[in-house]
Amino acid sequence: MSIDAEVAWLLAGLAAVLSAATLVGRLLQARVSARSNGGESPGSALSPATVRNLNQRIGAWWVLAIVAGLALLAGKAGLVTLFAVASFLALREFVTLAYTRRGDHWALIASFFVIAPIQYALVWVEWYGLFAIFIPVYAFALLPVASVIRGDTQRFLERAAKVQWGLMLCVYCLSYVPALVTLEIPGYGGREVLLAAFLLLVVQASDVLQYICGKLVGRTPVAPAVSPSKTLEGTLGGIALATALGAALAGLTPFAAWQAGALALAAALAGFAGGLVMSAIKRDCGVKDWGELIEGHGGVLDRLDSLVFSAPVFFHIVRYFWT
């Protein structure tokens, strides 16, 4: 089967899942409306607001799936472009909430218009040696200098750290998704786009499955101080199902089923950790969502928060054991 045909099958499967989700969402909507018309029926945990939000989320998922699908069909160029844009939007959301001063202006300009484009150019030209260290070494050393030249030392460490964290989370970590396409795995030549598709599917499915499991059987809060909506049951159930999904999708990858399952587990765990850390940052900044770009979800970072940690972890495990 050609790579395009494989991607097409994958997208058809995704469309089928989303169609089913849309149907369920409509049914729930109908039930909630009927309930509100015909008196209360106790025992159902689903509030009308939850159902409305669910339907918004499903609608946004269609858009996200179509955008990601087109990028996957366009191959490396599509993925690099998609994630370069995502990084731009994510960094814009991050810096909006970070404390910066006028003295950081040049550092911020450089982050958006120099560092981020160079990082994606390095992915494009497949210069791994520089790609992997560019932001942790060169941006780390350069940007505080751009701020210190302006001579404002007030809360300097905090400002420098926030700019660096923004770049690490929104640019460096996210650029690992298109970088998967540049891995040269013996016997897998030409199908690397599917590796990125595998990661995206597993991590996003893990999020969705955690949400569903949490809504259905969630009781025990897992991190009430950070993210009150996350439950132990939801987290464990979602991660277990995502692991099973990863094993089932082994055919897309160069891995055996158990290896694909193990990698999916690692990605889902890193994804959970990423989501938790990003929630803590939001809580620190006193906001509920990073932005409002994606209806029902929040900002771009709200949707990508679990990829932030899982993409580099997944990349480096694969790179270490398979190349």
Added chain:
Amino acid sequence: MSVRSISDSRAPSAQAGWSGLAQRLVCGVVLLFVRLITGLRASGYPQRAPGCRRVYIANHRSHGDFALVWAALPEEERAVLRPVAGRDYWQRGAIRRFIARTVFNALLIERRPRERRDDPVPAMAAALERGHCLLVFPEGTRNDTDMPLLGFRNGIARFAQRCPEVEFVPVWIENLNRVLPKGEVLPVPLLCRAAFGQPLTIAEGESRAAFRDRLQGALLALSDGPVEEGQSVS
């Protein structure tokens, strides 16, 4: 539409031919640029009744403020908006003159009463008469301090007293000072917000100082308050 019959002062949508095309192109580019850099979110815009005379008042921290308020308005309202700006600043140099006159269609006034040859009040009233809406920054200059808002100048209340039928709509611009601080040329992409408040008019017998303070309070009330406790984080 009455707006399209404006003859002596151009409204962007009112022109035909090449200059009209160029005008629309420039507007489209500015709009795209503003949205790309600021991801602009506008909230609470109060509809304007036909023929109603309206002045927007906004906080002023950046050169981009006019473009942001302009971009936050509905399309037909964008076409009639004119900023009121200081002549001493915008007449200096060919580039500033071009921006003020050709791009923004600014109504230039003398800021310092002692140097005034013509009173800005009749000029502003005449622009409203012709169907324009005005944007005024009542702080009088760009706010470069750590305070959220500088004290309003007296001119705005003086204008309200002379034209009591005019409604004033406060617009709070959030974050644009970080996008393009005073003295910088390149903008940093950051999310910005334009929050509109309800229209205010001067009451019968209300003093200038009282109305000025009321305007100032209404504008400041639109700024981001402290985050409420107990908000859930998803």
